Amino acid sequence: METPNMDYLNALAGDNLEFRERFTGILKSEFPGERQAYEKALQEGDFEEARLMVHKLKHKISILGLKKGYALAEDYEEHLREGRDAYPAEFGELLDCMAQFLNEL
């Protein structure tokens, strides 16, 4: 599996350490809630809500430079739109990878 990176944040923040710190704080605090909301929706079979959460998570996937993960999320979003739960395991691994990366920041 590809590894998350901070290339986008580096380009955005430059040497602005205050922004860098604030932004990583936002990612760390916002990601778990979005993941939880996604998993809850999936458990409840609410595919539309799950799709909306995948859409939101997709932004963070791209912020962390996960290109394959982004493509996976795009496919998954489309499957959820059609009411099909296609990649829960693979998508779950992606979220685990992001969670670990954010925890280590």
Add this chain to the structure above:
Amino acid sequence: MTCIIIDDEAAARAIIRQLCEGIPDLDVIAEFENAIDAIKFLNKDEVDAAFLDIHMPGFTGFDFIETVRHPPKVVLTTSDAQFALESYEYNSVVDYLVKPVLPERFAKAVDKVRAQLKQKPAGEASSNAPAPKSGEHGNELFVNIDRRLIKILFEDILVIEAEGDYIQVKTEKEIIRVHNTLKSIKGKLPESIFLQIHRSYIINLKRIIDIEDNSVLIGKHVIPISRSNRPELMRRLNLL
């Protein structure tokens, strides 16, 4: 140049704010995590531009564009490229940025906003709201002021207030004082849009921002609701 940021995701708002700080003449006036709060803000304050997320729960970016009366120049931000074509159907949309937004691309979008603002001052931005359907009253009213007949579009009227032998027709841009009575003008207004909610006030139902206790907020005007007119007002609202 002034702007607001509308996005339900805190990380997205932080990115746009950071990008704005990289543009010397661009001031972020406010951030909103939902479109409704942004609409309330824009009913009282003007800005040149709005960086607007399309996907927001409940009230989307497109809903925002269709609802806000005089929209600023809008730069849409989204994780999807699929809405690009649809977005340009709206006059106020200047550009469309796919997240995560890159600094160079953001600067181009701001340049586009700047160019459009030069073509047309922000206050003259055309409305995205659909024009009212023509009925027996047409879409406008002509009032006699100093021997001139002044046209007022129904959709522009917020409130009409009785003031002795005169009435005040209040729009967002001006207050027009006319020698007439509330009863007389009431007959000239389409009932589908206007409602008398107090012995001294007729309001445009489509311009209500919110209702609290015994008053209605329309534009910057807080209008009292009389007890006898309240049931009819509540009946006419599309309550959830």
